[in-house]
Amino acid sequence: MVGKNCFAIASDRRLGVQLQTIATDFQRVFKIHDKLYIGLSGLATDAQTLYQRLVFRHKLYQLREERDMKPETFASLVSAMLYERRFGPYFCQPVIAGLGENDEPFICTMDCIGAKELAKDFVVSGTSSESLYGACESMYKPNMEPEELFETVSQALMASVDRDCLAGWGGHVFIVTPTEVQERVVKGRMD
Amino acid sequence: MSRRYDSRTTIFSPEGRLYQVEYAMEAIGNAGSALGILAADGVVLVGEKKVTSKLLQTSRSAEKMYKIDSHVSCAVAGIMSDANILINTARLHAQRYALSYQEPIPVEQLVQSLCDTKQGYTQFGGLRPFGVSFLFAGWDKHHGFQLYMSDPSGNYGGWKAAAVGANSQAAQSMLKQDYKDGLTREEAVALALKVLSKTMDSTSLTAEKLELAEVFLQPGTGEVQYQVCSPDALGKLLSKAGLTQPAPEA
Numbered sequence: 517m518v519g520k521n522c523f524a525i526a527s528d529r530r531l532g533v534q535l536q537t538i539a540t541d542f543q544r545v546f547k548i549h550d551k552l553y554i555g556l557s558g559l560a561t562d563a564q565t566l567y568q569r570l571v572f573r574h575k576l577y578q579l580r581e582e583r584d585m586k587p588e589t590f591a592s593l594v595s596a597m598l599y600e601r602r603f604g605p606y607f608c609q610p611v612i613a614g615l616g617e618n619d620e621p622f623i624c625t626m627d628c629i630g631a632k633e634l635a636k637d638f639v640v641s642g643t644s645s646e647s648l649y650g651a652c653e654s655m656y657k658p659n660m661e662p663e664e665l666f667e668t669v670s671q672a673l674m675a676s677v678d679r680d681c682l683a684g685w686g687g688h689v690f691i692v693t694p695t696e697v698q699e700r701v702v703k704g705r706m707d
Numbered sequence: 708m709s710r711r712y713d714s715r716t717t718i719f720s721p722e723g724r725l726y727q728v729e730y731a732m733e734a735i736g737n738a739g740s741a742l743g744i745l746a747a748d749g750v751v752l753v754g755e756k757k758v759t760s761k762l763l764q765t766s767r768s769a770e771k772m773y774k775i776d777s778h779v780s781c782a783v784a785g786i787m788s789d790a791n792i793l794i795n796t797a798r799l800h801a802q803r804y805a806l807s808y809q810e811p812i813p814v815e816q817l818v819q820s821l822c823d824t825k826q827g828y829t830q831f832g833g834l835r836p837f838g839v840s841f842l843f844a845g846w847d848k849h850h851g852f853q854l855y856m857s858d859p860s861g862n863y864g865g866w867k868a869a870a871v872g873a874n875s876q877a878a879q880s881m882l883k884q885d886y887k888d889g890l891t892r893e894e895a896v897a898l899a900l901k902v903l904s905k906t907m908d909s910t911s912l913t914a915e916k917l918e919l920a921e922v923f924l925q926p927g928t929g930e931v932q933y934q935v936c937s938p939d940a941l942g943k944l945l946s947k948a949g950l951t952q953p954a955p956e957a
Contacts, residue, residue, distance in 0.1 A: 569806065571805075571806075572802045572803075572806045575776070575802055575805075576799070576802055579774055579775075579798050580798075
């Protein structure tokens with residue numbers, strides 16, 4: 517979700533196989549560099565592998581170009597990598613959030629074969645995506661400061677995952693501003 | 708008589724020498740020198756920049772030093788275009804290792820793989836060897852700080868202090884005399900600058916002609932840091948060591 521010169525990216529913490537919960541501290545939001553994060557929902561193994569491959573590509577980019585990747589460029593990279601597997605896809609829906617030129621917040625999501633969807637306010641993915649769309653739509657306000665953004669994102673996330681039996685066990689929220697990153701674990705209904 | 712044996716890389720001479728490899732080392736002997744010194748708390752790499760025209764607009768930040776991965780970097784002496792290819796190969800290799808094993812590549816393994824590539828060009832394919840010598844500096848959790856030198860033949864060795872490029876023999880013998888175990892990074896930098904100032908051809912030693920990089924562990928986080936010295940800081944170091952001479956009148 518976009519705020520005023522900042523953005524928030526959050527996920528739940530459950531890892532499950534249908535009805536069985538395997539872990540309650542699963543990391544789904546990953547850092548690419550200080551001002552770029554990616555959240556990967558869907559099949560856990562694909563999320564991890566895709567993240568590792570993206571780190572590979574980004575590290576080489578950093579070494580050759582001697583700078584970090586811009587979020588828009590990164591989104592194109594993710595989209596291309598997903599489409600490469602058009603007929604045997606990664607079962608992941610990424611959510612990409614970063615601070616671009618002049619620290620302008622940038623967010624986007626895509627489907628598992630790389631169809632990019634840019635937005636100015638918020639993007640969601642995962643099993644609770646329909647609830648998330650509703651919750652974000654009603655709670656979102658433009659130009660929120662980091663503190664208020666954190667509240668909004670946490671409330672929207674908790675409300676949506678509570679109605680979804682496959683998501684929950686707390687939330688992991690990152691608030692990223694040009695100067696710092698705040699990482700917080702939100703405690704919700706632990707079921 | 709040796710003429711018959713040097714046109715192809717893949718032939719030994721009767722004396723058991725590989726001429727193409729030796730000619731490659733000759734080429735490196737004409738290139739800008741590079742020095743590496745292993746200190747107790749880091750590794751210091753210094754390079755002499757050969758091309759210092761005012762007209763040169765450098766797009767890259769460094770000409771002699773390159774980062775291979777966050778924990779390994781290298782200094783180069785020889786044909787720059789050959790170096791670029793090998794550095795790219797090294798970078799890819801390091802990332803592929805990290806992707807498969809999810810941990811940083813041990814420095815010696817990286818050096819070994821690069822040297823295997825270089826060796827290939829001395830045995831098959833009919834291609835000439837790479838005209839580059841490297842000084843690799845890095846840190847890993849197995850052996851701490853390390854310095855390796857590799858040459859066109861594909862040989863490499865771990866060193867406490869090493870020199871490649873122009874006047875490397877002189878530099879190496881000077882290092883042999885003055886190197887002590889347990890040097891700090893600062894002392895290593897001072898030693899490197901002193902040795903380089905004696906072996907460099909040019910009359911005046913200014914910050915523009917040199918590049919200095921250090922590999923060390925960040926005090927707070929323990930992460931490996933590769934830091935290239937800025938020209939100003941380098942100028943200060945040179946004057947502190949009493950090595951700057953007035954630049955010639957333009």
